[in-house]
Amino acid sequence: MVEHFKMRTVDLAATPLRDLNADLHRQGDGSNETRWEVLNPRGAHAVAVGVDAPLAIDVRGSVGYYCAGMNKKAAITVHGSAGPGVAENMMSGTVVVKGDASQYAGATGRGGLLVVEGNASSRCGISMKGIDIVVKGSIGHMSAFMAQSGTLVVLGDAGDALGDSIYEARLFVRGKVKSLGADCIEKEMRDEHHALLAGLLDKAGVSGVATTEFTRYGSARKLYTFNIDNADAY
Amino acid sequence: MTYHNPPTTPRKSWTFDDYTLSEIRRAAATGIYDIRGGGAKRRVPHFDDLLFLGASVSRYPLEGYREKCSTSVTLGTRFAKKPIELKIPITIAGMSFGALSAQAKEALGRGASIAGTSTTTGDGGMTPEERGQSKTLVYQYLPSRYGMNPDDLRKADAIEVVIGQGAKPGGGGMLLGQKISDRVAEMRNLPKGIDQRSACRHPDWTGPDDLEIKILELREITDWEKPIYVKIGATRPYYDVALAVKAGADVVVIDGMQGGTAATQEVFIEHVGIPTLACIRPAVQALQDLGMHRKVQLIVSGGIRTGADAAKALALGADAVSIGIAALVALGDNDPRHEAEYNALGTTAGSYDDWHEGRDPAGISTQDPELSQRLDPVLAGRRLANYLKVMTLEIQTVARAAGHNNVHNLEPEDLCALTLEAAAMARVPLAGTSWIPGVQGSL
Numbered sequence: 001m002v003e004h005f006k007m008r009t010v011d012l013a014a015t016p017l018r019d020l021n022a023d024l025h026r027q028g029d030g031s032n033e034t035r036w037e038v039l040n041p042r043g044a045h046a047v048a049v050g051v052d053a054p055l056a057i058d059v060r061g062s063v064g065y066y067c068a069g070m071n072k073k074a075a076i077t078v079h080g081s082a083g084p085g086v087a088e089n090m091m092s093g094t095v096v097v098k099g100d101a102s103q104y105a106g107a108t109g110r111g112g113l114l115v116v117e118g119n120a121s122s123r124c125g126i127s128m129k130g131i132d133i134v135v136k137g138s139i140g141h142m143s144a145f146m147a148q149s150g151t152l153v154v155l156g157d158a159g160d161a162l163g164d165s166i167y168e169a170r171l172f173v174r175g176k177v178k179s180l181g182a183d184c185i186e187k188e189m190r191d192e193h194h195a196l197l198a199g200l201l202d203k204a205g206v207s208g209v210a211t212t213e214f215t216r217y218g219s220a221r222k223l224y225t226f227n228i229d230n231a232d233a234y
Numbered sequence: 235m236t237y238h239n240p241p242t243t244p245r246k247s248w249t250f251d252d253y254t255l256s257e258i259r260r261a262a263a264t265g266i267y268d269i270r271g272g273g274a275k276r277r278v279p280h281f282d283d284l285l286f287l288g289a290s291v292s293r294y295p296l297e298g299y300r301e302k303c304s305t306s307v308t309l310g311t312r313f314a315k316k317p318i319e320l321k322i323p324i325t326i327a328g329m330s331f332g333a334l335s336a337q338a339k340e341a342l343g344r345g346a347s348i349a350g351t352s353t354t355t356g357d358g359g360m361t362p363e364e365r366g367q368s369k370t371l372v373y374q375y376l377p378s379r380y381g382m383n384p385d386d387l388r389k390a391d392a393i394e395v396v397i398g399q400g401a402k403p404g405g406g407g408m409l410l411g412q413k414i415s416d417r418v419a420e421m422r423n424l425p426k427g428i429d430q431r432s433a434c435r436h437p438d439w440t441g442p443d444d445l446e447i448k449i450l451e452l453r454e455i456t457d458w459e460k461p462i463y464v465k466i467g468a469t470r471p472y473y474d475v476a477l478a479v480k481a482g483a484d485v486v487v488i489d490g491m492q493g494g495t496a497a498t499q500e501v502f503i504e505h506v507g508i509p510t511l512a513c514i515r516p517a518v519q520a521l522q523d524l525g526m527h528r529k530v531q532l533i534v535s536g537g538i539r540t541g542a543d544a545a546k547a548l549a550l551g552a553d554a555v556s557i558g559i560a561a562l563v564a565l566g567d568n569d570p571r572h573e574a575e576y577n578a579l580g581t582t583a584g585s586y587d588d589w590h591e592g593r594d595p596a597g598i599s600t601q602d603p604e605l606s607q608r609l610d611p612v613l614a615g616r617r618l619a620n621y622l623k624v625m626t627l628e629i630q631t632v633a634r635a636a637g638h639n640n641v642h643n644l645e646p647e648d649l650c651a652l653t654l655e656a657a658a659m660a661r662v663p664l665a666g667t668s669w670i671p672g673v674q675g676s677l
């Protein structure tokens with residue numbers, strides 16, 4: 001009989017990081033080791049990076065830089081806080097941070113869903129390229145800088161210069177925005193935006209919050225082609 | 235008898251020369267700084283200012299056609315499980331699909347593969363043509379992260395973390411709207427036809443301590459297989475190389491101000507960064523001080539044109555050189571056979587540098603389908619392979635003349651300088667003297 005849900009537990013207090021990641025990389029779509037638990041991460045960097053299989057990975061504690069970097073297909077949950085660049089360049093799958101996330105959360109992400117249950121620091125979603133990010137708390141300054149595509153949802157407040165030099169990414173903020181960056185403007189919430197936002201809130205496990213409580217922000221598209229008369233904007 | 239004042243010859247200002255005057259007029263008319271491709275065009279101390287001291291009584295030479303002179307080089311021996319083996323110490327520098335046509339990228343791959351060396355992606359991701367035609371491909375990890383994905387990272391033979399380039403240390407990139415085709419737009423995940431800015435800093439790290447962690451992540455993602463290069467623009471070579479080594483680089487690439495770019499501001503190209511000649515000895519010194527010379531390999535680029543240039547860079551301590559502009563010229567860039575079309579663009583063959591406008595008659599720095607078709611990737615690849623062959627023979631010729639059976643045995647003692655500046659920068663004596671300006675004590 002095939003054992004479908006074999007649980008693997010890796011204790012980083014005893015197992016080198018390199019062995020953990022190499023083991024995770026050996027798993028393919030048909031792996032029967034689909035559930036993983038990582039113990040004692042103790043702020044280690046690059047935990048569960050480059051995973052390319054539909055695994056469920058629970059990291060029991062806080063992690064350092066780049067946890068779940070370039071993730072494909074896996075559902076990774078950090079039961080603690082995450083250092084800089086959590087889920088950077090994620091391609092697909094889901095990453096959930098139960099605590100707070102440091103700078104650059106979801107940077108350059110190209111797909112999948114990142115949920116931060118606490119707050120995210122500065123430059124959340126910087127240069128995002130298709131990822132969806134839901135932050136249940138607030139985000140820091142320069143978030144969604146040069147954001148190309150994807151959606152950033154913030155249930156709390158946003159810091160200075162939100163969406164500076166933004167391209168086609170969509171931003172939804174429920175609280176206050178301290179200031180908007182160059183070429184980022186408030187936009188109308190049409191039906192499709194309410195539907196998009198509702199879907200993301202649902203996926204992120206947010207209930208009891210109406211999409212009408214959010215404001216949408218996006219690009220004024222005035223800086224898309226260089227024009228000397230816009231030089232003061234930078 | 236009448237007296238005539240003798241006429242004086244009209245005298246142009248050295249300070250306000252014709253180019254300077256034209257640039258002032260251009261700026262006044264347009265209100266925007268000049269953007270162009272290529273590297274520094276001003277004259278700076280360069281490899282031409284160095285000479286080899288052939289063998290004589292004190293050293294004996296090797297026979298040019300009979301005695302072996304090795305050229306191969308292994309890159310990435312420090313940490314990578316799979317270092318790169320190249321037949322020749324000349325690599326092809328990173329140039330993007332977007333800046334270059336798909337045909338040009340394919341030709342670079344073909345030429346490099348025939349010659350037994352590597353080519354490098356650029357800002358804009360890896361194309362199947364490039365991967366398919368490049369036996370050894372270095373994948374650049376750039377601030378924009380356009381097209382970045384773990385699959386291509388694993389398909390690469392090495393990863394080059396780009397911090398800067400010689401043409402614009404501290405600057406980002408710009409691909410103007412006219413070069414953004416459907417394919418380029420899709421690869422970069424941006425709308426078609428808009429100006430695409432590439433950031434000057436990486437989005438998820440700043441400083442050498444972060445770089446160390448970023449390199450760790452890239453190694454973990456690729457199971458420690460791939461050599462990781464760190465590419466820097468030449469500004470403070472001693473400290474930058476030392477920090478790159480500290481951060482865990484397998485290979486350091488240092489690019490002088492003559493190194494090319496697809497497009498940036500003229501003021502950046504000509505006024506920021508230092509010449510290639512000036513950066514090699516401090517870079518090598520940093521490696522030596524850390525006990526890492528020949529353990530972390532050093533690749534030098536920026537204005538390398540001939541085997542003589544390459545041999546001089548090797549003699550100063552580089553493990554390999556990298557070429558960009560020279561490779562494009564070998565493919566057909568700025569060829570006088572397109573002179574009429576260059577004239578129509580307001581320039582002349584040899585001076586064409588508006589690569590960002592995408593109207594290259596040679597079909598290289600363009601995304602225009604009609605222009606791109608002009609470049610036959612097979613023939614152009616062959617030309618590049620021929621050129622690399624000639625460069626390699628030239629390096630061997632010089633090395634044998636200096637008595638070395640391996641091009642990596644070339645050393646500073648094989649060189650002298652023609653000018654004080656070059657002597658000081660290369661730390662070799664002025665020809666006919668034992669004087670190295672700036673170096674204390676006797677030799």
